[in-house]
Amino acid sequence: MSINEKSYAFGAAKSSIREIAAYGAARKAEIGAENVFDFSIGNPSVPAPESVRAAIERCAQLPPTELHGYTPAAGLPQARKAVADSLNRRFSTSYGLEDLYLTCGAAASISITLHALVNPGDEVIVIAPYFPEYRVWIETAGATCVEVMADPETFQIDTAAVAAAITPATKAIIVDSPNNPVGSVYSAQNLADLAQVLTTRGEEIGHPIYLVSDEPYREITYGVEVPWVPAAYERTIVCYSYSKSLSLPGERIGWVLVPNTNPDHDELMFAVAGAGRKLGFVCAPALFQRVLAECVDEPTDIDAYARNREALTRGLSELGYEYIEPQGAFYLWVKALEPDAEAFFRKAKAFEILPVPSDSFGCGGWVRLGYCVSYDTIVNSMPAWKKLMEQYR
Amino acid sequence: MSINEKSYAFGAAKSSIREIAAYGAARKAEIGAENVFDFSIGNPSVPAPESVRAAIERCAQLPPTELHGYTPAAGLPQARKAVADSLNRRFSTSYGLEDLYLTCGAAASISITLHALVNPGDEVIVIAPYFPEYRVWIETAGATCVEVMADPETFQIDTAAVAAAITPATKAIIVDSPNNPVGSVYSAQNLADLAQVLTTRGEEIGHPIYLVSDEPYREITYGVEVPWVPAAYERTIVCYSYSKSLSLPGERIGWVLVPNTNPDHDELMFAVAGAGRKLGFVCAPALFQRVLAECVDEPTDIDAYARNREALTRGLSELGYEYIEPQGAFYLWVKALEPDAEAFFRKAKAFEILPVPSDSFGCGGWVRLGYCVSYDTIVNSMPAWKKLMEQYR
Numbered sequence: 005m006s007i008n009e010k011s012y013a014f015g016a017a018k019s020s021i022r023e024i025a026a027y028g029a030a031r032k033a034e035i036g037a038e039n040v041f042d043f044s045i046g047n048p049s050v051p052a053p054e055s056v057r058a059a060i061e062r063c064a065q066l067p068p069t070e071l072h073g074y075t076p077a078a079g080l081p082q083a084r085k086a087v088a089d090s091l092n093r094r095f096s097t098s099y100g101l102e103d104l105y106l107t108c109g110a111a112a113s114i115s116i117t118l119h120a121l122v123n124p125g126d127e128v129i130v131i132a133p134y135f136p137e138y139r140v141w142i143e144t145a146g147a148t149c150v151e152v153m154a155d156p157e158t159f160q161i162d163t164a165a166v167a168a169a170i171t172p173a174t175k176a177i178i179v180d181s182p183n184n185p186v187g188s189v190y191s192a193q194n195l196a197d198l199a200q201v202l203t204t205r206g207e208e209i210g211h212p213i214y215l216v217s218d219e220p221y222r223e224i225t226y227g228v229e230v231p232w233v234p235a236a237y238e239r240t241i242v243c244y245s246y247s248k249s250l251s252l253p254g255e256r257i258g259w260v261l262v263p264n265t266n267p268d269h270d271e272l273m274f275a276v277a278g279a280g281r282k283l284g285f286v287c288a289p290a291l292f293q294r295v296l297a298e299c300v301d302e303p304t305d306i307d308a309y310a311r312n313r314e315a316l317t318r319g320l321s322e323l324g325y326e327y328i329e330p331q332g333a334f335y336l337w338v339k340a341l342e343p344d345a346e347a348f349f350r351k352a353k354a355f356e357i358l359p360v361p362s363d364s365f366g367c368g369g370w371v372r373l374g375y376c377v378s379y380d381t382i383v384n385s386m387p388a389w390k391k392l393m394e395q396y397r
Numbered sequence: 398m399s400i401n402e403k404s405y406a407f408g409a410a411k412s413s414i415r416e417i418a419a420y421g422a423a424r425k426a427e428i429g430a431e432n433v434f435d436f437s438i439g440n441p442s443v444p445a446p447e448s449v450r451a452a453i454e455r456c457a458q459l460p461p462t463e464l465h466g467y468t469p470a471a472g473l474p475q476a477r478k479a480v481a482d483s484l485n486r487r488f489s490t491s492y493g494l495e496d497l498y499l500t501c502g503a504a505a506s507i508s509i510t511l512h513a514l515v516n517p518g519d520e521v522i523v524i525a526p527y528f529p530e531y532r533v534w535i536e537t538a539g540a541t542c543v544e545v546m547a548d549p550e551t552f553q554i555d556t557a558a559v560a561a562a563i564t565p566a567t568k569a570i571i572v573d574s575p576n577n578p579v580g581s582v583y584s585a586q587n588l589a590d591l592a593q594v595l596t597t598r599g600e601e602i603g604h605p606i607y608l609v610s611d612e613p614y615r616e617i618t619y620g621v622e623v624p625w626v627p628a629a630y631e632r633t634i635v636c637y638s639y640s641k642s643l644s645l646p647g648e649r650i651g652w653v654l655v656p657n658t659n660p661d662h663d664e665l666m667f668a669v670a671g672a673g674r675k676l677g678f679v680c681a682p683a684l685f686q687r688v689l690a691e692c693v694d695e696p697t698d699i700d701a702y703a704r705n706r707e708a709l710t711r712g713l714s715e716l717g718y719e720y721i722e723p724q725g726a727f728y729l730w731v732k733a734l735e736p737d738a739e740a741f742f743r744k745a746k747a748f749e750i751l752p753v754p755s756d757s758f759g760c761g762g763w764v765r766l767g768y769c770v771s772y773d774t775i776v777n778s779m780p781a782w783k784k785l786m787e788q789y790r
Contacts (some may be wrong), residue, residue, distance in 0.1 A: 006568070006604040006667050007661070008538075011513045015671025022470070053463035060684075064453045068444035074646045077415070095538070108649065108678065115677025120404045137674075144675040175399070210398040253467045254683025256501065275400050278408025281530075283691075284508025287500065289682040290647025311448055347495040 010144075014285065020364040021045055028358045030343070035356070038181060041385035042358045046184070048251040050308050050376070052253065056203075056250060059298040063291055067285040071294070075287045077277055079106030083297040084235040087259060087383035090300045095232040101331065102262050103211065105276050106288040106296075110220045110245030111137065116215050119143040119283060120275035126175035131161055133136050133337070133365035133372075135184050135218075143186055147175065151366050159188040159281070159328055159337075163197040170205040170213065177202065180218040181230060182332025185365050185372035189331040192231040199237035206239075212268065215240045220258075221333035223249040223304035228331045248334075249304045257292040290350075308335045312375040315382045323386070323393050334376040340369050341396040351395060355388040403537075409425040412529060413757040421751045423627060428749070433776035435751045437768040439577070439727065441644040443701050443769070447645060452691040456684055465689070466678045470670055472499030473651070476690040480652060483693045488625040496657050498669045499689075501649035503613045503638030504530065504558040505673075507571070507617055509539040509607050510634050510644075510653055512676060513668035519568035524554055524731070526758035528577050528611075540568065543575035544759050552581040552721055552730075556590040563606065565599040570595065573611040574623060575725025576757050579766035582724040598634075605661065608633045613651075614726035616697035619706065621724045627656040634665065639689065640644040641727075642697045650685040663705050702727045705768040705775055713777045727769040730755075733762050734789040746780040 005012060016025075021044055028042035054249075063071055077126035078084065084101035107113045122128060130138050132151040136261055138150040152169045166177065179198070181190040189199075194246045207211045217233040217240050234240040245258030287293075296341045316336055320327060326339040338359065340348035345361035345368055352359055352371070359371035375382065409651035412417075414437055420434035424597045429710035456464055471477065484492055500506045515521060520574055523531050525544040527769050532542040545562045559570065572591070574583040583591075591608075599606045610626040627633040637650030637711070655665045680686075708728055713720060718733040730789035738754035745752055745764070752764035768775060 005664065006670070006712050007514050007664060008516055009511060010662055011668040011671035013668035013671060014674050015513075015669065018670075019674070021774040043567050045467070047462075047466050049462065052465050056465075057457050057461065060457045061454065064450050064457075068450065068644065069440075069442065071451075072445050072645045073440050074438070096455060108682075111677040111679045120408075121400050123401055134574060140675060141677060240585060251461065252465045254680060254686075256679060256682050258761060271400060271405055274407065274408035274474050278404035278406060279401070281407050281412070284506075284534060286502040286504045287647060289501075289649050289685070291684070292682070293647075334772060345479075363419075 005248055005270060013084050013189040014140060021136070021360050022204060024358055024360055031356070038384065040358065041381055041388060042376060043375065044360050046248070046374050046376055047253060048376050049334065049378060050251050050305050052251040053302045053305065055299050055302050056295055057251070058290070059295040063294045068292065072290055075290050075293060075335050077280060077287055079104065079288055080128065080293045080297065083293040086297040086300045091261070096236070099261065099264055099265065103262055103269070105260045105280065106293055107271070107280070108285055108288055109247055109258045110218060110243055113243035113245065113258050114138070114216065114258045114284055115141045115144070115284065116276055116279045116285065117200055117243055118142060118147070118176070119279035121214055122147040125173060127171060128175060129166060129169055129177040130366070132186050133362055133367045133370070135180065136366070137147040138178055138363045151207040152187070153367065155357060159183070159186045160287055161190055161198050163194070163201050166198065167201045167205055170209065170376070172209045173207065174213055176214040176217045177372060178218055179233065180221070182221040182225060184221065184333055185335050185360070187330025187333045187335050188229055188328065189225060189228050192236070195231055195233060195236040209316050216307050217242045219243065220248045224334060225307050225308060225332040226310055226330070232334065234265060234355070238265050240266065250299060250302060252292070255289060255292045255337070257288055257296055294353050294369050308379070309376065312377065312379055312382055314377050314392060315379065316373065319386045320389060323389055324347045325389070325393070334374060336373040337373055338371050338373055340371055343369055343392070344370055345369055353394055355392050357388050357392065401463050404467070405771045407533060414529070414753050417753055419753050424749070426674055428554055431777065433749050433751065434774055434781060436768065436770060437751045437753050437765050439641070439769055440646060441641055441769050442560060442771060443644050443698050445644040446692065446695045446698065448692050448695050449645070449688055452688040453684070454733060456687045462730070465683055466615040468541045468683050468686060470673060471473050473690065476686040479662065479690040479693045484654070488628070488778050490656065492654065492657055495666070496662070497640045498653045498666070498673065499622050499672070499686055500651050500653060501678055501681055502538040502640055502651045503611060503636055503680055504671070506607065506636035506638065506651050506653045507531070507611055507671055508534045508537070509672045510636055511535060511540070511680065512663065512672035514607055515568050518566060520564060520566040521568060522559060522562055522570040523759070526573060526578050526755055526760045526763070527574065529681045529759070531571055541662045546760065547579070552576070552579045552585055552593065554591050554592050556587070559591065560598055564600045567602065567606055569607040569609055571611055572626065573607045573614070575618060577614065578725055578727045578769060580723025580728050581721065582621050582623055584617060585629070586626065588624055588626060588629040595632070595633065605610040605632050606743055611783065612636065613638040617702060617722070618725040619703055621723065627658060633659065643692060643695060647683070648682060648685045650681055650689055652743045657697045701772070705770065705772055709766065709768050712775065713782060716779070716782055718782070727767060729766040729768055731764050731766055733764055734786070736762055738762055738764055743787055746783050750778060750781050750785065
């Protein structure tokens with residue numbers, strides 16, 4: 005093949021999550037939506053708040069050349085200022101608009117941040133199980149993806165294992181809390197331990213290790229607090245998206261924050277802007293930059309997710325399934341009923357249940373259920389889960 | 398520096414066009430907008446059509462989870478079908494939605510296409526003078542940017558020079574017509590000659606040479622027809638954006654077309670999708686995919702640009718400036734009054750005139766004037782142009 009083989013392979017293979025979701029959509033068309041229990045994709049089932057619609061309608065009244073024109077590459081000053089002010093109120097920080105670079109969503113934020121940081125041959129650590137696109141973006145930036153398993157009991161970061169995985173080539177670690185796919189939230193103590201490891205090992209290898217904090221699920225928690233990561237470790241870069249918190253995944257709007265407390269702030273901000281330029285991101289979508297400026301403090305409606313979580317965990321628990329109690333996000337990490345998660349997935353599929361096997365996330369033996377679905381899907385799936393369990397008895 | 402030096406450099410240097418535009422904005426704040434004649438950036442001065450506003454307002458009434466949800470990576474089927482149908486009506490083609498991949502604008506389209514095509518060590522030819530970000534995206538994809546000067550009289554493609562520049566490493570050539578920065582439109586004969594060269598030389602080097610046709614200015618012409626490039630050369634990939642034709646540069650919406658007549662269609666479509674995924678583009682902004690589906694056949698209002706073009710060329714002509722008569726786009730390519738375009742730029746700047754020196758576009762001795770400005774800017778700039786000319790007498 006004379007074209008780029010990796011691009012071809014990434015396009016031909018698709019992400020396994022998207023592939024299952026596509027199967028689910030086709031299957032629904034075939035046998036009726038109510039007969040397919042599709043837990044594959046993280047497409048929020050909670051509608052965007054009414055204030056988003058109102059903001060869109062207000063924006064539509066602006067002069068079109070003003071509304072739809074190019075914005076600065078980093079984003080409209082008023083949108084960045086609104087984000088900085090909101091963060092400052094919530095986390096007692098003193099960020100300014102010059103610390104923010106608006107992006108086309110979290111995928112862009114992470115891809116850009118990795119291209120800002122890494123050089124060919126560098127290593128980037130991920131905590132397994134992990135969002136599978138991390139590996140794609142890390143390798144595209146020219147680095148090697150190094151998997152470190154989370155603590156198998158608590159699914160907190162195994163900081164001793166991280167310390168052992170760091171080599172002179174380690175440039176960064178990606179942390180997401182609340183975690184996709186497990187739903188765990190890393191405690192303040194866990195992050196403090198990680199910071200200690202990164203600082204000590206960074207000194208030993210002679211260059212800083214950056215912490216990329218991927219936080220699209222920050223607002224979706226069930227009674228636990230998500231510590232502000234830059235407060236624990238100063239060389240943090242935060243990647244955020246409004247895909248989940250404002251239910252705007254298709255609109256591609258998010259940001260990269262290089263906190264003003266990061267000792268390498270200025271060069272990192274330049275590198276982030278340069279990476280965005282290099283990859284062909286000109287600016288974040290202009291209309292949604294304005295929507296963001298108006299809706300940044302809109303609370304996330306998590307009641308539906310909390311209700312789904314309750315119904316799903318209670319139902320599966322009664323049937324004898326084992327899972328990790330999720331503290332945040334909208335995923336349930338369920339133990340497969342046999343060691344081979346793919347085989348378990350195929351059996352579930354025969355009952356029209358569509359989870360994502362854990363192999364996609366870098367470890368075997370589990371499946372991820374996205375419960376950002378209708379409540380009815382959860383309730384109506386229970387007989388199928390029962391039959392699946394019976395098949396293993 | 399332990400972070401990525403190229404990303405840092407691209408961010409710290411900025412694009413020269415954006416840098417001049419930023420100076421222009423600051424200078425306007427200082428001495429009044431009416432006293433600065435900023436011809437630097439291609440931000441359309443013609444408002445988006447009223448139908449865009451109407452489409453946004455209609456979309457805002459859709460259920461939010463439907464409106465703002467993830468779309469397929471290639472885009473909503475109805476948006477892709479609308480684009481394909483429109484192309485088929487205009488160019489007597491038979492494209493389908495499976496030939497299109499919607500993107501976050503032309504920059505994304507070209508970046509994605511290059512990452513789909515090239516391998517490290519490949520060469521990509523550009524026709525100088527050329528849009529400077531081509532080099533950035535070509536080098537980011539791991540290839541070398543090879544400049545071939547346009548015919549110095551006609552600014553058509555010098556096909557003999559292209560033939561001579563092709564080596565076994567040549568993977569692609571980028572062509573944009575109407576051309577930025579000169580405004581020339583390549584004739585059917587010129588494209589046929591180019592196709593002949595690419596076919597013959599491709600056979601000689603033993604692998605195909607792809608033609609990347611970058612067409613954001615297709616709709617903006619002054620009495621000439623823009624030939625449909627895939628009809629001239631079958632291994633064409635078309636990159637389009639609605640930034641100029643619908644005046645939506647900030648919204649980041651465009652597409653990549655792999656025509657179904659391209660012999661490598663299937664593998665190219667996979668590679669395009671894979672490249673989009675690799676770089677962190679999840680989907681094009683969802684709301685504007687829907688707007689596009691409704692507004693794809695909206696005619697581009699070029700009257701204002703035609704009027705500006707007339708006023709600018711007549712005014713400069715009367716003052717004794719030389720320029721290339723633009724057939725399309727909204728740029729005028731004006732001969733600097735001294736061989737050093739940067740020195741000429743500095744003298745123009747002293748009279749508050751802000752063109753872009755031609756060195757940014759890969760050749761010396763000229764400046765580019767974007768006449769996508771208000772008519773008054775053009776008229777009011779004439780005394781300044783006069784003083785500038787007098788300085789050289």
